[in-house]
Amino acid sequence: MRKKRQNSSPDHGTVGFDHLATSADLYSSGTPAEQPLYDNRRVSDAGHVHKTGRHQAVVGRRKETADPREKMALLAILKSVIVILLLMITFFLLWKGIKLYEEKVWMETQGEKELSPVLRDVVLIEEIDIAKQDAEKVFAERIKVWRESQRLIGSVDTLLARGNIDQAIKRCQDALLLDPAHSGALERLGELYFEKGLFIESVNSYIRLLSVDPSREDLQVKLIQSLDALGDAKSVVFMAKWYQEDNLYNEDVQRFLANALFVQKQFAEAAKAYERVLVDNANDIVAREKLADSYMQLEQYDKALTTLETLRVSNYREQRYYYGIAVCNAQLRNSEETVQALGKAAHLFGQKVVVAWVKDPKLDPVREDRAFQAFADRVGGEEFRKWLEQMARTMDGPEREEVTPQLKLPTTETIDAELLQPRK
Structure with missing residues (x-):
């Protein structure tokens, strides 16, 4: 009996797991098959992601890289920058337009600057017919004007103490607009205009004052x-x-x-x-x-010589005094005195200065004198002496005899020989 049961049973190696195989079939549907242990794949299943229906739904969509709020903030900043740029451009164009308009107005009114009150035609004293007007009203208005003009003039000294001359002039002009015959305003304006170098305005201020009281x-x-x-x-x-x-x-x-x-x-x-x-x-x-x-x-050279000598005594370092003295002596044909003046100038101011003077045609009356030629030879040299000789031959008047320069100075009591020696 036992033996018969054994023959009818399945293989002994699998009889104990048949129920497990059957149970596994219940979970095998929809699940991937288990990989065998002997599979030698290089990529591990640990890093492999199984795509499900949820993954398949987003295939082809690019992953978001920025926060939408950041995009909105950037757009807002960009709009603000654009608005600011537009405002700046608008203000610039407006400013440029104003400048062009001002330049146009200036060009149209060039030379038509506002005149000072002292340059305008005004009636200094206005005639008032008291018999035909309300005297009380007339004098009330006059007193108001006089007080205001006095107040303006009273502030001038304070402005001048602060060094504000332009503002002081403006106050005087305002007072003069109220009262064209205000002597205080006119007198102050005359002084201030003169100080500022506005001499035409200053002249007109004093003319108005003298028109009131000459x-x-x-x-x-x-x-x-x-x-x-x-x-x-x-x-x-x-x-x-x-x-x-x-x-x-x-x-x-x-x-x-x-x-x-x-x-x-x-x-x-x-x-x-x-x-x-x-x-x-x-x-x-x-x-x-x-x-x-x-x-x-x-051409009163004698009087001029006396005056120049007085000046030279007071200031012996002034070049033009010596030049004037030399010219006067030459015109008076005092050759020796001319040489003395030039010699003193040469020692004080240098030979170059005197060489320029010697070329002056005003010294022609003594140019042929021997003492003068000797002095020129010592101061200017041989070439300069020859030039002087040429000048002497071409002088106006009758032709003169050629004068041979004298190398040795004549002995006279009026010439200081040391003055004619070359400077060491």
């Missing part, structure tokens, strides 16, 4: 001074003579008159005017120099 001597002097600074010599002469007719002697006015006469080449009158200046002020160097120049222009 008897003021100080205003007459200031007007002459402004005219002198303006360079209107003709007006200076006219105003100075008018002043001298009605007032006592004034040294400043006399000096203005003398300078204006000299500029107009009225040298005779100028010399008299300078002589009068030196009567009261003998130390006026400028007046004495102008006097010497006037004498030389008049």
